[in-house]
Amino acid sequence: MTMDDNSNRFEIAGHSIEARPLSPALYLVATPIGNLGDITIRALETIAGADILACEDTRVTRKLLDRFAIRKRPYAYHEHNAEKAGEKLMEALRAGKTVALVSDAGTPLVSDPGYRLAQHAIEEGIAVVPIPGASAPLAALVGAGLPSDAFLFAGFLPSKDKARRDRLAELAEVPATLAFFESPHRIAATLEAAADVLGGERPAAVCRELTKTHETFRRGTLMDLAESYRGETVKGEIVLLIGPPLAEAAPEAGDVAALLEALAADMPTAKAAAEAARQTGLPRKDLYRQLLAMKNG
Numbered sequence: 001m002t003m004d005d006n007s008n009r010f011e012i013a014g015h016s017i018e019a020r021p022l023s024p025a026l027y028l029v030a031t032p033i034g035n036l037g038d039i040t041i042r043a044l045e046t047i048a049g050a051d052i053l054a055c056e057d058t059r060v061t062r063k064l065l066d067r068f069a070i071r072k073r074p075y076a077y078h079e080h081n082a083e084k085a086g087e088k089l090m091e092a093l094r095a096g097k098t099v100a101l102v103s104d105a106g107t108p109l110v111s112d113p114g115y116r117l118a119q120h121a122i123e124e125g126i127a128v129v130p131i132p133g134a135s136a137p138l139a140a141l142v143g144a145g146l147p148s149d150a151f152l153f154a155g156f157l158p159s160k161d162k163a164r165r166d167r168l169a170e171l172a173e174v175p176a177t178l179a180f181f182e183s184p185h186r187i188a189a190t191l192e193a194a195a196d197v198l199g200g201e202r203p204a205a206v207c208r209e210l211t212k213t214h215e216t217f218r219r220g221t222l223m224d225l226a227e228s229y230r231g232e233t234v235k236g237e238i239v240l241l242i243g244p245p246l247a248e249a250a251p252e253a254g255d256v257a258a259l260l261e262a263l264a265a266d267m268p269t270a271k272a273a274a275e276a277a278r279q280t281g282l283p284r285k286d287l288y289r290q291l292l293a294m295k296n297g
Helices: 041-049 058-067 082-094 114-123 136-144 161-171 187-198 222-229 253-264 269-280 284-295
Strands: 009-012 015-018 026-029 052-055 099-102 128-131 151-156 177-182 203-208 216-221 238-242
Touching (some): 026 041, 041 128, 052 058, 082 099, 082 114, 136 151, 136 216, 177 187, 187 203, 187 238, 253 284
Parallel strands (some): 026 099, 026 128, 052 099
Antiparallel strands (some): 009 015, 203 238
């Protein structure tokens, strides 16, 4: 883990800029998810100015470094070497070095092993500094047209059909837009399962190749999307968004009256009103008054 000469500089539009000194810390730096123009100046300063640059795939990170003329030798830290490489990074942090961690694309710690390193740093009292930027789930949420006041990022769904359906069932009643990463060869099966488990009328969006040349948003109900992707060959990285549960329609007045009459035939008034409230979602007090009015003719 060494630095090249002048590795604290970067270039923008041919202008060479020297990065400002960094305080000792672990910096979690978001990188573009496709379009390299989405990098932030603060991210470039942090990458260029850090003593050590850790990344998932050195070949992927090298493209970013070359684009902005950063002479930095990236150090591999990924799922398969996290324990050994993580300890070396921790040794550097304990020695007061600055470490910048980037993922291949997007924000570190979102579906990558970086959270382990962050946890260890926090446990030892080492500062952890987020450098925000591109995020695939957030980019998808912004462009999908689905409710964004509450959302849940749930990573990748299981690859096996039963486990996938079980996981969807666990999330079925979450009152928020659901966000998943999905592979192109599984998106059709996932949409079929989601339509079956969550209901075909639930709105959704398949967001593909975000920020890239062939960025697409395909919107519709889960049933419509499942039908459109059935048998289709799909390429590219995908974020699947599924809208929150649909509000149930209020029961018709005649149906409520019939239900109250049927329940009152077998149980006391108060209990009948409570059971009707459970079945319809209507206020128990209102149903109790309605039932009394019905009994009084």
